[in-house]
Amino acid sequence: GESVGLHLPTLSVQEGDNSIINCAYSNSASDYFIWYKQESGKGPQFIIDIRSNMDKRQGQRVTVLLNKTVKHLSLQIAATQPGDSAVYFCAETGYSTLTFGKGTMLLVSP
């Protein structure tokens, strides 16, 4: 069936480094691809999305890249901070419902 998955379950970085979290997807018909951040004990929090007709979108300290040729999505976080420590999920959607991947835990050391 259709699925969204991640390459790396855990990513450890030093404070100030740039982080890159990767994700593979298989549903080419999705309209949007989204990144969510989930801190311990909390619900997922929207970070950034990208529409399927785009290949790059930037937000505050974050950039999402979409490569439809290889069905790959990445989240880049610039100058990673301890507060960025969380589990990051990629997700895809066709209409309101989201299909989530398994998540990558980002650990930021001071």
Added chain:
Amino acid sequence: ETGVTQSPTHLIKTRGQQVTLRCSSQSGHNTVSWYQQALGQGPQFIFQYYREEENGRGNFPPRFSGLQFPNYSSELNVNALELDDSALYLCATEVTGARTGELFFGEGSRLTVL
């Protein structure tokens, strides 16, 4: 703050019992979805309600049911609880007509089935 409130935050049930989880959202968020998140996994879509009617359902059995009320609140009911129903249950809403992936999640209700 997402404006989405869930209750209870934690609860423990035994196998075979029934549970009702509640969610309240804000004005303008007419679509509500429920997700199940097992430990160490991503959230899995259960179903969605729009204007008090079910508007889509994931791969969950009929013992998972829901309701949406005119005051932007909703319920998730699970009958005949099984051990595998132990999970974090998340309610998510979206701005009506947004049609993007931006959902507003509550902090969840953690259900433990013994």
